[in-house]
Amino acid sequence: MDTLETRELRYFVAVAEELHFGRAAERLGMAQPPLSRAIQQLERRLGVSLLERDRRGVSLTGAGEVLLHEGRAALDATSAAARRTRRAGGAGGPDGSRNRLVLAVKAAAAHELLQKLLDAYAAEPDAAEIEVLPCGINEQGELLRDGRADVALMHTPYNSLAGFDSEELMTEGQIAVLPAGHPLAARRTLSLAEVSGVPDLPLARWPHDGGYPPGPGPEVHNQTQLAQLIALGRTAAVLPDSARAWLWAEHAAVPVTDAPPVVTHIAWPAHSRSLALAGLIRTASRL
Amino acid sequence: MDTLETRELRYFVAVAEELHFGRAAERLGMAQPPLSRAIQQLERRLGVSLLERDRRGVSLTGAGEVLLHEGRAALDATSAAARRTRRAGGAGGPDGSRNRLVLAVKAAAAHELLQKLLDAYAAEPDAAEIEVLPCGINEQGELLRDGRADVALMHTPYNSLAGFDSEELMTEGQIAVLPAGHPLAARRTLSLAEVSGVPDLPLARWPHDGGYPPGPGPEVHNQTQLAQLIALGRTAAVLPDSARAWLWAEHAAVPVTDAPPVVTHIAWPAHSRSLALAGLIRTASRL
DNA sequence: TCCTGTCATACCCGGTAGGTATCACTGAGC
DNA sequence: GCTCAGTGATACCTACCGGGTATGACAGGA
Secondary structure, eight states, X not given: OOOOOHHHHHHHHHHHHHTOHHHHHHHHTXXXXXXXXXXXXXXXHHTSOOEEEOSSOEEEOHHHHHHHHHHHHHHHHHHHHHHHHHHHHTTOOTTSOOSOEEEEEETTSSHHHHHHHHHHHHTSTTXXXXXXXXXXXXXXXXXXXXXXXXEEEEEETTSOOTTEEEEEEEEEOEEEEEETTSGGGGOSOBOHXXXXXXXXXXXXXXXXXXXXXXXXXXXXXXXXXXXXXXXXXXXXXXXXXGGGGGOOTTEEEEEETTSOOEEEEEEEETTOOOHHHHHHHHHHHTO | OOOOXXXXXXXXXXXXXXXXXXXXXXXXXXXXXXXXXXXXXXXXXXXXXXXXXXXXXXXXXHHHHHHHHHHHHHHHHHHHHHXXXXXXXXXXXXXXXXXXXXXXXXXXXXXHHHHHHHHHHHTSTTOOOEEEEEEOTTOHHHHHHTTSOXXXXXXXXXXOOTTEEEEEEEEEOEEEEEETTSGGXXXXXXXXXXXXXXXXXXXXXOOBTTBOOOSSSOBOOSHHHHHHHHHTTSOBXXXXXXXXXXXXXXXXXXXXXXXXXXXXXXXXXXXXXXXXXXXXXXXXXXX
8 A cells, every 4th residue: 555665765865865856866867857756756645744845945844854764774674685685695505594794893993802703703613704894983883784794893882782782792991092202191091081181182083973073183084094193193082992902103002090991792683583693693702 | 776676575575474476466466477577576686596486385595584584674664664754744843753652562561660651751841642552462573663663661581672772661570470279379489490390380371483482381362361361270470570460369479589580671763863752761761 | 137046847758567368387186 | 197276487468657858837146
């Protein structure tokens, strides 16, 4: 009767993101009139007004906001279905589990733990092939949701585990990474207040929810940038203890006693039922 | 390029569940040939074989199993998008949150807590309207996934919170509910081993993952049935302490000291962003 | 006033989803 | 062995509808 088609969702999400029929149509590779008509049909079929068209552009109604959120989730789930099916297709055995597993890891994080995990899992009798997919700062959730990854290493409180199943792997303290020459670098320990209260050394800002939080520090989006800016004396950062592995000679590390501990989890979509994944998780939780 | 359409997923799930093209077509209200063709196109487009057609019927390949699981999740997400959008549509304000909220509750569970929650929330300044949706034993997850509900009261370890965000509301011990005349009913306390080790009083079995766990006890699917069977002396059950509220005169309740505590949570889909929901959760966590 | 930029309408065309009729194959009877 | 029942696949046709082009309605700015 009224089941939304993937195509309609794609169209609506494009319009809702662009708030402009012409640009949305261009992005979708089609002309504007059929897009307008498709959205009208969608509104009629749902019996709900999704967009407010008045002079000078388009805005979302309350229902439109809901459909934007829920529609994105549905499109992610649909892409995930296609990707995971294709991945399982190649040379799958009869039990549906002898395939490759994609593991998303924030680039350069948890080196040691990852190495141990991969080694231990490879030694298992019926280990699947693991493809390590390096990803950005907070990208793991997106990759798990849309099926580009099957499982991820995530770090609370930096990543949110909402919507996933997870298993705790490791807890570590945090250190302040400072320019070696800075006065604070000589300290044995620091507090969060001390690190954040230095006007000449504002803390770097990481992307968060698609934007950067406000603040005086420079915006960085990978560890190489951060390392360089710290070495140049322009910024500082509070990072998990395992970041010591990639520090430069120009850096100094000082434990921050009151920083929240960083917990590394292995996380996967809650509905996963793959045997290969279960094996990897079992291996991980025994480390 | 190759985005799966909702229609294709619906068709495939029907065939994968029936394992029979004719019955699946009937269920879908269409003829068998176009269904066969649609599945073939789907397989070609995915580049993957989903079904094993040999003599005497159809069976799933590994990739088919994956698509069945992932496709169900995607279809649920799509239905949820439609339902929640429609619900938000009626008389939504400009902020997209002035709508009804559907709360799924296992019928007759947590009376008192529910009453307190509804009263407290109704007293909030900008409370939305709450529709209480009574549901079966383990149905809350399904309702949240496909959008028939926005939020639910769930009970660990009976319900799984996998895939949802949740907030802990209450912890209670468990009691053994026995026929009043039974020898064990006279005890002050019991252990799990004692309750489960009585040959003439096998524990009742609840549905779980679509079936019943094996065991000697009778299969029940609601509390009225259970109450009657206990009163008749045919079975016993281990239940949260709040079950005392609906016991009969023919029942006896004895605390089970080593039973895992039952924790009542309020749970919601992890990606929810509704203001009304946030308000309800805030109210609940302050109880 | 005209011009520009926006979304909606009118109309046409082609692809394809769906229907009917039929085939090909297998297994069970007799 | 032959037929018959039951399965999914194929062939072919039709009609709908998704998409394109051309144009309209309307508001705002010079």
